[in-house]
Amino acid sequence: MASTTSHAPDAGWRKHLPVLNALLRYGILIIIGFLMLYPLFWMIGGSFKNNHEIFSSIGFIPKEPTLDGVINGWKTSTEYTFATYLINTFKIVIPKVIVTVISSVIVAYGFARFAIPGRKYLFALLMATVLLPKSVLLIPQYLMFREFGWLDTYLPLYIPQAFAVEGFFVFMIIQFMRSLPLEMEEAAVMDGCNSFQVLTLIVAPVILPAIIAVALFQFMWSMNDFLQPLIYLSSVEKYPVALALKMSIDVTEATSWNEILAMSTIAIAPSLILFFAAQKYFVDGITSGAVKG
Amino acid sequence: MTNSVKLTDVKKSFNGHEVIKGVSLEVKKGELVVFVGPSGCGKSTLLRLIAGLDTPTSGEIHISNKDVTYAHPSKRGVAMVFQSYALYPHMTVADNIAFALKIQGLPRAEVDAKVAEVAEILQLTPLLKRRPKALSGGQRQRVAIGRAIVRQPDVFLFDEPLSNLDASLRGQMRVEIARLHAKLGATSVYVTHDQVEAMTLADKIVVLNAGHIEQVGSPMELYRRPANLFVARFIGSPNMNILSVKVAGAAATTVTLETPQGLLEIPRTGVVATNGDTVSLGLRPENLHVAADGEASHLKGHVVLIERLGGETFAYVALKDFGNDPVIIKLSGEADLHNHQEVGLRVDLDRAHLFDAQGLALGQPLGAAPDVGAGHV
Numbered sequence: 158m159a160s161t162t163s164h165a166p167d168a169g170w171r172k173h174l175p176v177l178n179a180l181l182r183y184g185i186l187i188i189i190g191f192l193m194l195y196p197l198f199w200m201i202g203g204s205f206k207n208n209h210e211i212f213s214s215i216g217f218i219p220k221e222p223t224l225d226g227v228i229n230g231w232k233t234s235t236e237y238t239f240a241t242y243l244i245n246t247f248k249i250v251i252p253k254v255i256v257t258v259i260s261s262v263i264v265a266y267g268f269a270r271f272a273i274p275g276r277k278y279l280f281a282l283l284m285a286t287v288l289l290p291k292s293v294l295l296i297p298q299y300l301m302f303r304e305f306g307w308l309d310t311y312l313p314l315y316i317p318q319a320f321a322v323e324g325f326f327v328f329m330i331i332q333f334m335r336s337l338p339l340e341m342e343e344a345a346v347m348d349g350c351n352s353f354q355v356l357t358l359i360v361a362p363v364i365l366p367a368i369i370a371v372a373l374f375q376f377m378w379s380m381n382d383f384l385q386p387l388i389y390l391s392s393v394e395k396y397p398v399a400l401a402l403k404m405s406i407d408v409t410e411a412t413s414w415n416e417i418l419a420m421s422t423i424a425i426a427p428s429l430i431l432f433f434a435a436q437k438y439f440v441d442g443i444t445s446g447a448v449k450g
Numbered sequence: 451m452t453n454s455v456k457l458t459d460v461k462k463s464f465n466g467h468e469v470i471k472g473v474s475l476e477v478k479k480g481e482l483v484v485f486v487g488p489s490g491c492g493k494s495t496l497l498r499l500i501a502g503l504d505t506p507t508s509g510e511i512h513i514s515n516k517d518v519t520y521a522h523p524s525k526r527g528v529a530m531v532f533q534s535y536a537l538y539p540h541m542t543v544a545d546n547i548a549f550a551l552k553i554q555g556l557p558r559a560e561v562d563a564k565v566a567e568v569a570e571i572l573q574l575t576p577l578l579k580r581r582p583k584a585l586s587g588g589q590r591q592r593v594a595i596g597r598a599i600v601r602q603p604d605v606f607l608f609d610e611p612l613s614n615l616d617a618s619l620r621g622q623m624r625v626e627i628a629r630l631h632a633k634l635g636a637t638s639v640y641v642t643h644d645q646v647e648a649m650t651l652a653d654k655i656v657v658l659n660a661g662h663i664e665q666v667g668s669p670m671e672l673y674r675r676p677a678n679l680f681v682a683r684f685i686g687s688p689n690m691n692i693l694s695v696k697v698a699g700a701a702a703t704t705v706t707l708e709t710p711q712g713l714l715e716i717p718r719t720g721v722v723a724t725n726g727d728t729v730s731l732g733l734r735p736e737n738l739h740v741a742a743d744g745e746a747s748h749l750k751g752h753v754v755l756i757e758r759l760g761g762e763t764f765a766y767v768a769l770k771d772f773g774n775d776p777v778i779i780k781l782s783g784e785a786d787l788h789n790h791q792e793v794g795l796r797v798d799l800d801r802a803h804l805f806d807a808q809g810l811a812l813g814q815p816l817g818a819a820p821d822v823g824a825g826h827v
Binding site (some may be wrong): 338340341343344345346347348349350354358359360363365 | 501503522523524528529530532533534536538539540550553554597601645775
């Protein structure tokens with residue numbers, strides 16, 4: 158313990174120890190944080206560079222800032238502007254988030270509160286699907302959706318989510334629900350609620366942090382999802398951002414990296430904005446399920 | 451309509467383990483009945499059966515002369531106050547109280563009027579806009595009670611409503627509940643493990659043990675005439691002293707007991723026992739007194755421990771030749787005693803209790819009417 162001892166003549170410097178300590182700690186944290194975020198800064202900086210500057214310097218601040226990357230990138234090399242692809246993305250992501258939240262909450266409530274026969278085994282099965290690599294499902298699912306005639310539509314991308322297929326989300330909500338006092342729900346039953354009303358009027362508002370966390374996770378993962386749209390979508394006019402970006406790397410021989418960086422920056426903006434807007438709830442949602450007694 | 455709640459041979463098993471072993475009980479309209487018993491005796495389970503949160507394995511439950519054995523909790527005319535308050539954390543106090551009425555679909559104006567009325571009764575009016583987390587324990591409890599009152603149920607159910615409060619607040623809320631019950635006159639079933647709550651609040655106490663009823667009666671009746679050893683030990687603080695003795699003779703109005711310190715004759719009628727039977731003599735701590743010098747005493751022993759609580763003193767006296775645990779005596783706060791002191795004890799023989807080998811009360815005290823109002827805890 159570094160306590161100051163007044164009678165020792167050379168102990169004066171010790172009283173600055175906490176300040177030095179803080180400087181050292183924050184110094185290291187800032188340096189490491191900067192290193193980790195550097196690619197992100199570089200991407201944003203790269204959006205405003207011209208194409209040959211990107212590879213000529215490691216710095217992220219453009220020497221000759223230009224909007225060419227943004228303007229040309231937005232136009233894209235296709236007949237559609239980047240706006241089309243952004244809207245397409247939301248056409249997939251928004252329904253996906255909504256059905257994920259609804260189905261996960263309902264299934265979690267079932268697992269957490271109802272004595273369903275074989276609940277233990279069903280839950281184990283659900284957990285097992287979390288461990289299952291997504292790619293093993295691709296071929297059977299593709300064949301199934303082809304039979305449904307859903308190829309080149311957005312349906313295969315979000316309809317499965319209506320059946321609470323994300324075991325991780327269900328698990329997360331179950332854990333959160335388990336921390337709720339049962340008496341609260343019993344009070345609601347005594348007040349005249351049926352199970353559905355207990356869920357919608359009492360449980361759902363109380364587990365809102367968990368719901369927001371699920372919505373955010375799903376939003377970010379879906380924004381970034383590349384494989385599924387690639388498999389199910391064939392017409393360019395239906396492409397989401399992830400495919401559109403890849404497309405601009407393919408089509409021209411000399412790739413305009415500044416355009417790609419500019420559009421990537423725009424593409425991550427919604428996730429970032431949403432995350433910071435919901436940060437308070439999101440962090441609550443991750444931690445409180447575990448900590449709350 | 452004299453019965454508000456009627457249980458007929460109610461049984462409840464969980465996973466083949468019988469928790470309620472056939473309980474029959476009637477609660478009259480306007481009565482406050484307290485279920486009391488050690489933890490795990492089934493008192494909360496019984497309350498949940500009445501509430502409809504669990505259904506009995508067999509038996510019938512009637513509320514206001516309607517068979518509600520399998521009815522939905524909200525259709526029974528009961529409202530419940532939970533131990534943990536169980537308020538809805540995302541709603542204001544007003545919304546918490548109004549919730550049941552809104553679910554029923556009452557018009558808004560009517561709901562608001564009822565909430566205002568209840569808030570007035572419970573002095574919650576200034577808190578109506580607050581969320582539960584901004585309330586103290588006592589206030590939360592009042593909201594929980596308000597949520598029950600607003601539905602104007604036939605029967606109120608209280609599940610250990612005061613056990614989450616600290617001691618002084620508990621005393622205060624106990625008085626408030628008693629006042630509220632006097633004011634509303636509603637039939638109430640109240641579960642507690644705290645015998646002070648049971649004694650002070652109850653019109654009728656139901657002592658439960660291991661899933662069956664040990665005795666039903668008014669607080670003083672249970673105190674004065676416990677039907678068995680369990681009730682005798684459970685009601686009263688400190689516990690009743692139980693001494694193992696032998697019957698030496700039973701006459702019409704007296705029983706002679708043989709103790710290691712000689713014969714003891716206690717007035718009691720209707721005792722059926724054979725000489726030599728081992729019985730239990732029950733003596734309440736306040737019915738034992740230290741005999742003054744020269745005064746005749748019934749039992750002798752020496753003090754092993756003295757607990758001074760200020761207003762009163764408990765002395766633990768090891769009786770000579772008895773081999774029992776020391777008996778506890780309740781004395782005044784100023785009692786002049788010290789450890790190892792040899793004392794003679796005077797016994798209020800007319801207040802002695804007698805139980806047979808099965809633990810059932812033997813005979814009755816003379817002048818069977820209990821004198822209510824005598825000092826008790």
